[in-house]
Amino acid sequence: MSSPVAMISGGGTGIGLAAARRLARDGYRVVLTGRRIDPLNVAAEQIGAVALAGDMTDTASVQEVVGGTLDRFGRLDAVLANAGGHGFSTVVDTDDEFWATSLDANLTTAFKLCRAALPELSRTRGRIAVISSLAGIAAGPSVAGYTVGKHALIGLTRSMARDYGKHGVRVNAICPGWVRTDMANAEMDELCAAMGLEGRSAAYAKVTEHVPLGRPADPEEIAGTIAFLLGPDSSYITGATLVADGGAHMVDLPTISFDALS
Known part of the structure; x- marks a missing residue:
């Protein structure tokens, strides 16, 4: 059997790059995609991956990247929907254009990539990992668009897991804290x-x-979580939200003042 193929959006830097390195070590043939071709090319050369520039907010561009992957490798087994960012303001300070930009960056990118990849993933009984955030289950100050987009990614994850589980496709979300x-x-x-x-x-x-x-966290720690969810050891996990935040989500804020007593 040929090596599995993984596609990573936002793969040129940060968590995406760390995940690319880890998946390449695990035996995947890796495709990196994103809007900026220069960091993609540098990363691809370092790890022996393929770089395909693409704007994940643009349907035609996404289809071209997925099609290019299939033309090159003949299959697609795993997708990491990692592209994101934008949305740092309160609701009142967010105009219509910035709201749309926030949702495009944090939600539409994942939706369009997964929509284009799911027919092939249904054929290969593939896997999807969606990078949400601690902001997907909690809210920080003045990050309305970002928070809403990251919350919505968890709903997108569950919807895809529900609809495509019958095709053997597993879909899970990861919520990192500070990385x-x-x-x-x-x-x-x-x-x-x-x-x-x-x-x-x-x-x-x-x-x-x-x-x-x-x-x-270091990016490599989140990459390990991604590798688990895209790998065989998580074969009965789908629709899950795995929080990787050092325990931040479980802290009871009203009791922080008592830390000095412990």
Whole structure:
């Protein structure tokens, strides 16, 4: 049997790149896609993957990427819907254009990629992992569009798992907390400027102060979770939401003041 084929959106940096490296080590033939071809080409050369530029908000572009993958490899076995971002404002401060951009980036990208891939995944009894966020089960300040999009990804995951399980397709969502990526680093820089913190390490320490594990994740740790959900050891798991946040989601906020007593 030939090696399985995995496609990763947003595969040039961060979690997507870490997942690409892990899946390549696990024996997958990997296709990286995203809007920026330069980081995709660099990543593809490093890990022996294929780079196909594509805008996951554009139906024709998505179909071209999926079609290009099938032309090259003849199959598709796994999809990581990882593209996302945008949506950092309150509801009142979000105009119609920014609202649409937020939902496109965080929800439509996954919807259109999965829609194009599902016919082939139904044939190969494939797997999908959808990257949501801790913002998919909770709400931070001034991130309305991002929060709504990440919540909706969990609904999309469940809908696909319900409809395509009869074809052997498994679909699961992952909700990471803070992960050391370029996007998170930029947020840490903003926090440093706003709070007078000295360096990203201080900022990461601040945002994980009440996280039970007391630190952010490295991208490779989330990649391990992705590899599990796309691999055979999770063969009876579908429609699940796996939270990988160091325990942040279970913290009872009203009792934080009692930490000093423990």
